[in-house]
Amino acid sequence: MNQLIYVETSIPSFYFETRPGAQMLARREWTCEWWERARVEDTLFTSAVTIAEVLETPDPEKQRQMIELLVPIPRLPYTDEIDTIVQVYLSHRLMPVDSGGDAHHLALASFHRCDRLVTWNCQHLANPNKTGHIRMVNGALGLHTPQLLTPLEILESMPWLREIRRKLLKDAGGDLKRLGQRYREVESAEPDKVMDPRTLLADAVRKAAR
Numbered sequence: 001m002n003q004l005i006y007v008e009t010s011i012p013s014f015y016f017e018t019r020p021g022a023q024m025l026a027r028r029e030w031t032c033e034w035w036e037r038a039r040v041e042d043t044l045f046t047s048a049v050t051i052a053e054v055l056e057t058p059d060p061e062k063q064r065q066m067i068e069l070l071v072p073i074p075r076l077p078y079t080d081e082i083d084t085i086v087q088v089y090l091s092h093r094l095m096p097v098d099s100g101g102d103a104h105h106l107a108l109a110s111f112h113r114c115d116r117l118v119t120w121n122c123q124h125l126a127n128p129n130k131t132g133h134i135r136m137v138n139g140a141l142g143l144h145t146p147q148l149l150t151p152l153e154i155l156e157s158m159p160w161l162r163e164i165r166r167k168l169l170k171d172a173g174g175d176l177k178r179l180g181q182r183y184r185e186v187e188s189a190e191p192d193k194v195m196d197p198r199t200l201l202a203d204a205v206r207k208a209a210r
Contacts, residue, residue, distance in 0.1 A: 003042040003116055006109035006146065007073065009053040009101070011035070012066040027152075028118060034118070034151035035069075037145040045091065045114065046073045049104045055170035076114075082107045085141065092137050095124040106134070117146045126150050 015035060017028040033122060057063040085107035089095065095102045102124040109117040119125045126148045138145045142206065170176035 002187060003038075004114045005038060005042050005044050006076065006105070006112075006114040006117045007044055007046045007050065007070075008105040008117065008119045008121070008125070009050045011118055011151070012050075012054060013057075013062075014067050014120055015069060016062050016065045018062070026130045027134065030150075031120070032162070038118075038154075044073050044208045045076050046070055046111070047076045047108050048078050049101060051075070052099055076108050078108070079111070079130060081111055085143070087113060088141060089137065092133075094130070094134060094137060106148075109146045110138050113144045114146045116154075116177055117148050120150055122150065126153070150151065 008054065011031060014027045014031040017024050017031075051067070054063060054066045054070065057066060067135075082104065086103045089103040089107065090097055093104070095189070102121060105117065105119070106125065108114075131145075131148065134148070136146045168182065169176075169179055172182060
């Protein structure tokens with residue numbers, strides 16, 4: 001089913017992530033995989049808030065790439081109501097004042113009734129511990145609350161992925177050790193692509209020290 005999805009700044013940022021480390025690399029892969037599906041299956045929107053934040057990216061090349069990624073994505077209107085909603089969010093301590101951009105993203109997605117706000121901000125937005133508070137404040141304002149999700153959460157909820165995982169486990173006779181052996185066989189088919197993230201991090205530190 002086509003979803004109306006609001007894309008905030010962390011998504012294009014992780015799409016072009018270059019920092020080493022297993023978590024950074026994994027988030028980049030999940031972001032790219034989600035994006036390629038969502039841009040075909042759903043309706044993506046962003047806003048002037050996202051563009052303004054991207055334009056502050058210190059790396060000129062990454063900034064250019066992020067802008068190019070967002071160029072085809074329409075922007076939700078920034079209306080006077082957004083400023084009012086943001087003030088209410090901050091007064092109810094949904095997020096701190098110095099994270100005002102998060103309040104603006106949430107206000108835009110809520111006011112324009114987006115189905116989902118997709119983000120890697122797991123502190124102030126895609127945080128299950130905050131969902132109830134957000135729903136309460138939005139409810140008092142008469143606003144819809146979008147689902148606040150990371151790309152990984154969306155990928156894991158996709159029926160096709162659940163079916164693939166069930167099949168893999170069934171093929172292994174329900175034995176997790178046999179399933180692990182299957183994964184090792186896949187890994188051994190392309191050993192040159194297997195890298196220890198600690199080695200990558202150490203290499204990055206050495207290069208930075210030169």
